[in-house]
Amino acid sequence: MLEFRNVSFSYEPGTPVLDNLSFHIRKGETVGLIGANGAGKSTIMKLMLGLLPAQGEILVDGMPVTKQNLSVIRQKIGFVLQDSDNQMFMPTVYEDMIFGPRNYGLTREEADARVERVLKELGLESLKHRHNHKISGGEKRMAAIATILAMEPEMIVMDEPSTALDPVNRRRVISTINSRKETKLIASHDLDMILDTCQRVILLNHGRIVADGEAETILRDRALLEANRMELPFCLQGWKGR
Amino acid sequence: MNKLTKAQTELWEMDELAKGTSPIHGLHPLAKLAVTVFYIFTVVSFPKYDLSGLMILVLYPVILYQIADIPVSTCFYKLRLVLPLVCAVGLVNPFLDRKILLYIGTVPITGGLVSMATLMLKGVFSLMASFLLIATTPIDQICAALGKLHVPQVLTTLLLLTYRYIGLMIREVAVMSESYALRAPGQKGIHFSAWGSFLGQLLLRSMDRAEELYSSMLLRGFRGEFYYVGLPKARGKDWLFFLGSLLLFLAARNTNLPELLGSLFMR
Structure with missing residues (x-):
């Protein structure tokens, strides 16, 4: 579904953010992208969507990420931004949800049907006509996910989906991720969530892949995590008291 | 609520207003846009001393505000920051143009005063029409x-x-x-x-x-x-609104309707 072949990128010359990166994500996989701040997680996501120009080759479903293919690629990959406020720019949840489908040529009726279906799947029917500025942070995050699902992407890419959510909303987001059959790439510092949702983890450090493998194996490796400015997920640390 | 939150809320309220269901909200956006542009052109084109001729054009926004079920006071409230600026444009005219045009009783009315009032009204009318467009069209x-x-x-x-x-x-x-x-x-x-x-x-x-x-x-x-907007096809009522408004504006511009009406009643 997604392949990075020797991809490098730098915002400033001489300071590479990604350094000769190669990996492959198969259809249907759920992959966690972890690493300390500045490791290059968000940059990877922007590169695959053509928001930044990459050196090297990126293939989405066999198609190279080029200007000509961007429209198709962006239809295939739905990107849930870290800050839902930046994602939800229309007045209401409904209008935000039909924005993508309508841009991709669906009729109003077809777009409406999709919106209804996605809202029902996520149990968000009550949000349909709510104003984006009047809903809570947790609702906004779910609505942001709904706007992406309404585009029926083949792959969902999420940047820090559990940030600033209370436990109930965080759990709701995790359940939603787990209920989806699409290919998923999730960048997060919330390693408990990664453990809950991903079968595979890619650990980055300074733009290089340090580890790529089974989530449980990597997330149980205290030495590896600590060497890369991470720590064991809380659920694996064990409460020993203060 | 602090000032900034209030400003934000007011902004969202505009989106709310635009979603109304009145006959004006239901008109084709292109018709409303074209009529608004034509209205502003008509208003601006009035000569600087033609205050009485210009006055009749207040009817367009006032009537449409009523039909759209938007209180005129909402417009003035939302535009409270801009209106004084618009009105300030003509403030120097009374000092520059002292030619006496008429007397009200014994009070001389100079060309500067009339042109100031005309300029202010032009600004206010244009703002009212623009606000009406925004308040009735997303x-x-x-x-x-x-x-x-x-x-x-x-x-x-x-x-x-x-x-x-x-x-x-x-x-x-x-x-x-x-x-x-x-x-x-x-x-x-x-x-x-x-x-x-x-x-x-x-x-x-x-x-x-x-x-x-x-x-x-x-x-x-x-x-x-703007694929996602999907403008509807223009219907009869849209054409009627467009052509009717155009004819009325042309009539208002080319004949002094208040004077004409006044002369009819004075006979």
């Missing part, structure tokens, strides 16, 4: 209508993004102001020594936010065209 539809009129895509996109972005920018200002206030107890507002860095930071943050927002639009298929 911004996306206005942009789509502008696109139909072959206004360059870069301008319509800029207009849409600016409108969508104002809310985010107000939020940024609110966050920065709160952060400043928390570390500057007892100060009212922001000290002028901090204005430079405050504005600089705001600009940088704004650029980041704007980039994110635009990316979010691009990622959902936005290519500068």
Whole structure:
């Protein structure tokens, strides 16, 4: 579904953010992208969507990420931004949800049907006509996910989906991720969530892949995590008291 | 509610107003846009001393506000910051043009006073009509209508993004102001020594936010065209509104209707 072949990128010359990166994500996989701040997680996501120009080759479903293919690629990959406020720019949840489908040529009726279906799947029917500025942070995050699902992407890419959510909303987001059959790439510092949702983890450090493998194996490796400015997920640390 | 939150709420209220279900809301956006533009042209084209001729044009916004079920006071309230500026435009006229045009009783009325009043009314009427358009038509539809009129895509996109972005920018200002206030107890507002860095930071943050927002639009298929709006086909009532308004404006511009009506009653 997604392949990075020797991809490098730098915002400033001489300071590479990604350094000769190669990996492959198969259809249907759920992959966690972890690493300390500045490791290059968000940059990877922007590169695959053509928001930044990459050196090297990126293939989405066999198609190279080029200007000509961007429209198709962006239809295939739905990107849930870290800050839902930046994602939800229309007045209401409904209008935000039909924005993508309508841009991709669906009729109003077809777009409406999709919106209804996605809202029902996520149990968000009550949000349909709510104003984006009047809903809570947790609702906004779910609505942001709904706007992406309404585009029926083949792959969902999420940047820090559990940030600033209370436990109930965080759990709701995790359940939603787990209920989806699409290919998923999730960048997060919330390693408990990664453990809950991903079968595979890619650990980055300074733009290089340090580890790529089974989530449980990597997330149980205290030495590896600590060497890369991470720590064991809380659920694996064990409460020993203060 | 602080000033910034209030400003943000007011902005969202405009979107609410535009979603009304009155007959004016139901008209084709292109018809409303064209009529508004034509109205403003008509208003602006009146000679500077033709105050009485201009007065009749107040009927257009006033009647439409009634039909659209939007209190005129809402317009004046929302435009409270702009209206004084518009009115200030003609303030120097009484000093520059002292030619006496008429007497009311024994009070001489100079050309400057009349032209000042005319200029103010032109500004107020134009603002009222523009507000009516925004209050009865969602911004996306206005942009789509502008696109139909072959206004360059870069301008319509800029207009849409600016409108969508104002809310985010107000939020940024609110966050920065709160952060400043928390570390500057007892100060009212922001000290002028901090204005430079405050504005600089705001600009940088704004650029980041704007980039994110635009990316979010691009990622959902936005290519500068308003496919998602889907303008309806113009119906009979849209044509009637458009042509009827045009004829009335032309009549108002070419004949002094108040004078004509007055002369009929005076006979």
